Amino acid sequence: MSQILKMVAQRFALGLLTLFVVSLIIFLGIELLPGDIAEEILGQGATPETVAAFRRELGLDVPPHIRYVEWLWNMLQGDMGRSLANKREISELIGLRFGNTLFLAVTAAAISVPLALTLGVLAALYRYSFYDRAVNVVTLSSISFPEFFVAYILIFFLAVTYPVFPSIANISDATPFWEKVYKVLLPALTLTLVVVAHMMRMTRAAIINLLASPYIEMANLKGLSRARIIVKHALPNALAPIINVVVINLAYLIVGVVVVEVVFVYPGLGQLMVDSVSKRDLPVVQAAAMIFAGTYVLLNLLADILSILTNPRLLHPR
Incomplete structure (x- = not known):
């Protein structure tokens, strides 16, 4: 039984490491997508100043590595955050x-x-x-x-x-x-x-x-x-x-x-x-x-x- 528990612990630790790597890949992949929600909501006719102000309001002006750490920490606490599109709880x-x-x-x-x-x-x-x-x-x-x-x-x-x-x-x-x-x-x-x-x-x-x-x-x-x-x-x-x-x-x-x-x-x-x-x-x-x-x-x-x-x-x- 102890061997099975040891195997489960090893697999679980490997799974956590896999999820960490996946989270990095997901975040980097999303960062590479062209455009963002500010441009999507405001449309092509919005001025750069309006887009910049809206991005600050959404927190998108923060450097990517800081946003990643904050997002990962909130996920570990069970807080998925709010949707940028409709402000509803993501959970x-x-x-x-x-x-x-x-x-x-x-x-x-x-x-x-x-x-x-x-x-x-x-x-x-x-x-x-x-x-x-x-x-x-x-x-x-x-x-x-x-x-x-x-x-x-x-x-x-x-x-x-x-x-x-x-x-x-x-x-x-x-x-x-x-x-x-x-x-x-x-x-x-x-x-x-x-x-x-x-x-x-x-x-x-x-x-x-x-x-x-x-x-x-x-x-x-x-x-x-x-x-x-x-x-x-x-x-x-x-x-x-x-x-x-x-x-x-x-x-x-x-x-x-x-x-x-x-x-x-x-x-x-x-x-x-x-x-x-x-x-x-x-x-x-x-x-x-x-x-x-x-x-x-x-x-x-x-x-x-x-x-x-x-x-x-x-x-x-x-």
């Missing part, structure tokens, strides 16, 4: 949007994880068959296309040609739960097609790798059916790599939804970040990017912990 703006992003990610995960595991087990059970080749071709094809292309294809077929789902996933706090599920099914299906190939192929590869093990050969000699051998004997021992790839793809479902949210005009954190970039609302962009980075780091740490709990041999690398 208030992000709270609801991040909840919507999590709802979309959970819906996509509820579809993709069982589907990927089922396809992977069946592909291992019937490997080199027509089914195995067909599933590999379809999943690899879906993952080869960018998210926006998959989204527009699904909109064309399932919202325009055959109007089964709405093309815009417009939800709010007042939307009933099942209506919310119905509205996010199309963007969730888009994310499913993007991530299911990784999980399915890892499941298939992990199970096939174990089929040559001595205990699997013994199970074959006992006359057990191939399906029982895979499900009861191979799958539990293949959980470590499968869990790892599943959790990493769950991290992608949360932090990689920006393009999907923009295509479906979904009111999530990704859409908020894109809108804030267009408005040059830099504090909101910084806070949203740090939340995405923190979520990804935490889920990667969770993947490491779950992998070791399911296979303690990983604590002792050869």
Whole structure:
């Protein structure tokens, strides 16, 4: 147990260092953007004196390194600051949007994880068959296309040609739960097609790798059916790599939804970040990017912990 705690502490410290580096990259990247919110709000007709006065009012005349230190210190205290565009608390703006992003990610995960595991087990059970080749071709094809292309294809077929789902996933706090599920099914299906190939192929590869093990050969000699051998004997021992790839793809479902949210005009954190970039609302962009980075780091740490709990041999690398 102490080794696991030591590993968690090491990974957590590395995660904090990663977040620090990410915060620097985010701040420098935003500083390099042309223009600022003062010019965006006042317009091109504003005089330089008016722009300078407005920048002083917003605190944008302070040197970048001082603004970075102040911003980082406030973030460590849980203070995300206020939006430059509407003066609202950033935590208030992000709270609801991040909840919507999590709802979309959970819906996509509820579809993709069982589907990927089922396809992977069946592909291992019937490997080199027509089914195995067909599933590999379809999943690899879906993952080869960018998210926006998959989204527009699904909109064309399932919202325009055959109007089964709405093309815009417009939800709010007042939307009933099942209506919310119905509205996010199309963007969730888009994310499913993007991530299911990784999980399915890892499941298939992990199970096939174990089929040559001595205990699997013994199970074959006992006359057990191939399906029982895979499900009861191979799958539990293949959980470590499968869990790892599943959790990493769950991290992608949360932090990689920006393009999907923009295509479906979904009111999530990704859409908020894109809108804030267009408005040059830099504090909101910084806070949203740090939340995405923190979520990804935490889920990667969770993947490491779950992998070791399911296979303690990983604590002792050869």
